[in-house]
Amino acid sequence: MFTVAALYHFAPLPDPDARREGLLALCQAQGVRGTLILAQEGINGTVAGSRDGIAAVLAHVRAWPGFEALEWKESAAEAMPFGRMKVRLKPEIVTMGQPQVDPVARVGRHVAPADWNAVISDPDTVVIDTRNDYEIAIGSFRGAIDPGTRSFREFPDWWADNAGRFAGKRVAMFCTGGIRCEKSTSFLVGQGVTEVVHLQGGILKYLEEVPEGESLWDGACFVFDRRVSLTHGLRPGGHILCHACRRPLAPEDTARPEYEEGVRCHLCADEYTEADRDRFRDRQRQAERGELI
CATH class of the missing domain: 3.40.250.10 (Rhodanese-like domain)
Known part of the structure; x- marks a missing residue:
């Protein structure tokens, strides 16, 4: 089983580029994969690995000034849910496009x-x-x-x-x-x-802590990794991803006539050109041959 940690923390990070290489090297040394986003407003992302590897990465980030209170949500995966490790630099750790918004100063x-x-x-x-x-x-x-x-x-x-x-x-x-x-x-x-x-x-x-019998949640929760969705108790929700449009699909959606693995689904059947479809088919053939990371 792999430990999956979803994390974010708003705190001043004046030079995120200076943090990137060290964080990436540590993740790679620990066998941790996923995506972490750094910006001057903080850190955001989801990573997966061994429990010791995740603990090492979290301890590293929490040692940064202002990040001591970093919290995260843990779940588990039977297979590694990410293909590789990425540490990206962006203007915002979650993009809203409202520079006046400051979650450190005021929040609900x-x-x-x-x-x-x-x-x-x-x-x-x-x-x-x-x-x-x-x-x-x-x-x-x-x-x-x-x-x-x-x-x-x-x-x-x-x-x-x-x-x-x-x-x-x-x-x-x-x-x-x-x-x-x-x-x-x-x-x-x-x-x-x-x-x-x-x-x-x-x-x-909520899905982790509130018993299913008391829950007001219906359906599954989309997650940004290969598990695609989770439900009560953070169990896999059974969805797959359309690799053309990146939308989640229920298992029965793959039986619809519009579905072609890696190429289209009923949600995006009219959204791409034939040139796009040919490109998606090439990518799917590469994936089936194991040529994609």
Whole structure:
């Protein structure tokens, strides 16, 4: 079994480039794979490896000034869910495109998973799923609003168009692991929303801690690795990924006439040119021959 750690932490990182090589070398030496993103606002990512390897990487990051309180969500995988290790430098650790948003300075109130059901069952609370449309398509909390966004960068515009609907309401927000809510609740506080809360630890922590019989979650939670989705108890959700459009598919979707492995699914059947399809077929043949990492 491999230990999978999903982590993020907002803290000043003045020179992320100076941290990159050392972090990458440590991960590679420990046999850890996945993706970590560094920016001047902090770190974000998911990695997998042996328990000792993950512990070494986490200890390394927590030794950076301001990162002592780094937290993470753990799950397990029977097979290594990542092909290689990447440490990337970006302007933001999760892209919202709102430079005035500062989750270190202000953020919505955290709600523990054990208290989340009571919050979202309150009729005076508006519950908003901050994830992308393809993630929401396979699972969400009952009654949650789907903004229909294809990227997190679209959320501020969606809020501007819809804020009037939620006047006087408490706003409760959630996402996969918590990072998008750190920014979205900070954004709403800056927009003058007086009461905004979010699920501490995200959906993954809720699925880990709240018994299935008491859960208000329906479906599976999309994750950005080869497991594709998780459900209650952080068990595999059974979805696969369309390698053309990167959307999650239920097992029965592979029986649909539009499906061609590695090339298309019913969701993207009309989205690519024949030249694209030929390129996808070449890539699929390479994958079947074991030529892709």
